Amino acid sequence: MSGSARSERLLDALSRLSPQQAALRLLVLLGAAGFLLAEGAAGASFSGWWLVAVAVVAVAAAVLPDSFAPLALVLLLGGHWAFELRDELGGWLLVATGCLLVAHVASALASYGPTSVVLDAGLLRLWAVRGAVAAAAAVPVWALSRVGAAFDLPSGGPVLAVALLVLLGWAVVLGRHAVTRS
Amino acid sequence: MNHPWRPTPALVRAGLASMAGAVAAVLLGRPDLLVLAVPLAVCAAGAVLTRPARPPRAATDLVHPSVREGEGTLVRARLTGAEDVEHAVVALTRHRFLAYRPAGGVHGVTVPGGAPTVTWDVPVGSLHWGRRLVGDGLVSALTPWAGYRWGPVEVLAQSLLTLPTPGRFDARSPAPHPIGLVGTHPARRQGEGGELATIRPFAPGDRLRRVQWRVSLRTGTLHVTSTLAEEDSSILLVVDAVVDLGVGRGIHGSASSLDVAVRAAGAVAEHYLRQGDRVGLRVLGTARHGVLPMGAGTRHLRKLLDTLAQVTPGADRLVDLTRLRFGLAPGTVAIVLSPMLSEEAIGATLSLASGGVTVVVVDTVPEDLDLGDDDPALHLAWRMRLLEREDLLRQVEAAGIPVVRWRGPGTLDEVLRGLGRRAAAPRMVRR
Structure with missing residues (x-):
């Protein structure tokens, strides 16, 4: 398919956007914006080109939620946090985590079907519960990290141990299920 | 074809980002990165742990294989082997003269956990008579946590026959030559x-x-x-499908000449068949499904509407007038529904009249003809064609064949009354 035909098809699909899908795509943008605000409040600074790049990727993620643009957005935001902030364990970290999760969940929901699909309320409620569970999982890790930082444990040992455990467990899960069964 | 489940970009995103966050947290000794990664890790784990075992199968069918114009039916999408499916979507291909609800033809359904089969309906309305394909499109399914996607898989179309909705018609004048045993x-x-x-x-x-x-x-x-x-009497309906004038835009829009002819034929047939008369059909310009012999009753009406619904305009323009045989019993009334723009229609009408059959021509050119284009040259050509048509109509009227414009109820009253008087009047015979 040529580039012009592809863009024509994309515009055609966007013209049939249902209000619900439009709201979900707006949530992707709001999630990214919320993350940047939380990051700024936590002390990060932004260059102009960086903000432009994030804006472009965020718009791409909102327009094409079923592509790898949302992955690029998550990696860009997470990477910027890693470079700009050092051991930031304040409340803004939880806000940023929530915003990142909102962007991810909204992208996932926006990719459930064509642009005109309307998801039923039951499914949206289910995803609200899932989002809450996922967000809640971050709180103990955050609390543990805060405790570790408060006691000034050497080189973040407990957190490192938890991270290693999570990483190992996650690697095992992915390794067992990585091959797609048909 | 067996379509496999594939990981979605959402699963890849959650898996890669959480992995990257965890690795960075460990290597850099940054617990904040781990906090950022944990919710995504939960999403990825949820998706991976509900990984599907086997792919489902999808199909669509129609609840009613035939409807009337303006009526609707349901396209029923069915997914079997749906134990692992959380949400399924069907996106039906949009076709002319079909209206879906929702308008885009996209309908999703959340599957109750563990249900082996799920069916869901998309209402579809048919806005124009004829046979057309419905129910083709794409079906896809997702597992919980949007982890794996099956499809989009193409589903095959079904044939939907849309019967013409007969226009309103009523005739108070009796048929001029009743010839049967019992009737009205x-x-x-x-x-x-x-x-x-x-x-x-x-x-x-x-x-x-x-x-x-x-x-x-x-x-x-x-x-x-x-x-x-x-x-009772015998009525032969002759529908001219050689020429179709104007643009038909469905039951709520403008009508072409063939739309008028088909709906008028349905209305006249319904009227006479309900009276107990016998009605036959001949479609000019259609090689297949062009002849329906005389018959009576509601079942015959259904057959007649079926035949009308399958009329294709200009499918076979070569009507051989020398081989055209109607084989009508004396006393039959032939009603020719035609825009009277083709030599074939004129020839068939004159051939019927010369066989001693009472013929009435119903002019089916719509009053508000939509030519579909504002091109001045087209309108000029149409005016020239109308002049030619007047000449052809003069030929028909000169042969003693009345021509009336279709206007619904009462269209044939005056003509049939006149023909009845003519049949009853004394006439000069050679001895």
Whole structure:
């Protein structure tokens, strides 16, 4: 398919956007914006080109939620946090985590079907519960990290141990299920 | 074809980002990165742990294989082997003269956990008569946590027959030559019926309840009232599908000449068949499904509407007038529904009239003809064509064939009354 035909098809699909899908795509943008605000409040600074790049990727993620643009957005935001902030364990970290999760969940929901699909309320409620569970999982890790930082444990040992455990467990899960069964 | 489940970009995103966050947290000793990664890790774990075992199968079918214009039916999407499915979507291909609800033809359904089969319906309305394909499109399914996607998989189309909705029609004039045994039209012969024929002297075999006492007393001899017999008639509908003028935009939009002809034929057939008459159909310009012999009853009406629904305009323009045989019984009334723009239609009409059949031409050119283009050259060409048509109509009228414009109820009243009077009038015969 040529580039012009592809863009024509994309515009055609966007013209049939249902209000619900439009709201979900707006949530992707709001999630990214919320993350940047939380990051700024936590002390990060932004260059102009960086903000432009994030804006472009965020718009791409909102327009094409079923592509790898949302992955690029998550990696860009997470990477910027890693470079700009050092051991930031304040409340803004939880806000940023929530915003990142909102962007991810909204992208996932926006990719459930064509642009005109309307998801039923039951499914949206289910995803609200899932989002809450996922967000809640971050709180103990955050609390543990805060405790570790408060006691000034050497080189973040407990957190490192938890991270290693999570990483190992996650690697095992992915390794067992990585091959797609048909 | 067996379509596999594939990981979605959402799963890849959650898996990679959480992995990257965890690795960075460990390598850099940054617990904040781990906090950022944990919710995504939960999403990825949820998706991976509900990984599907086997792919489902999808199909669509129609709840009703035939509907009337403007009516709707349901496209039923069915997913079997759906134990691992959380949400399924069908996106039906949009076709002309079909209206879906929701308008885009996209309908999703959340599957109750563990259900082996899930069906969901997409209402579809057909806005124009004819046979068309419905129900083709794409079906896809997702597992919980949007982890794995099956499809989009193509589903095959089903054939939907849309019967023309007969226009409103009513005729109060009887058919001019009733020829059957029983029916509702007053015949020329006397017999059992409701319409007074004459009062005549009593003859053996007359029923006593027919005695006209007043006349009998006045004349001194017994007189009886005689009535006209009531018979049915045969109506042949000739639909001209050689030419289709104008743009048909469905039941709620403008109509082409063939739309008018088909809907008018349906209306006339329905009217006469409900009266108990026999109705046949001949479609000019269609090689297949072009002839329906005379018949009566509601089942015959259904057959006739089926045949009308399959008319294709201009499918076979070569109507061989020398081989055209109608094989009609005497007394049959032929109603030619045509825009009278083709030599074939004129030839067939004159051929019918020369065979001794009573012929009425119903002009089916719509009053608000939509040419579909504002090109001045097209409108000029159309005006020239109308001049030619007037000449052709003069030929038809010169042969004693009445031409009336279709206007629904009462269209044929005046013409049939005139033909009835002409049939009953004394005529000069050669001895």
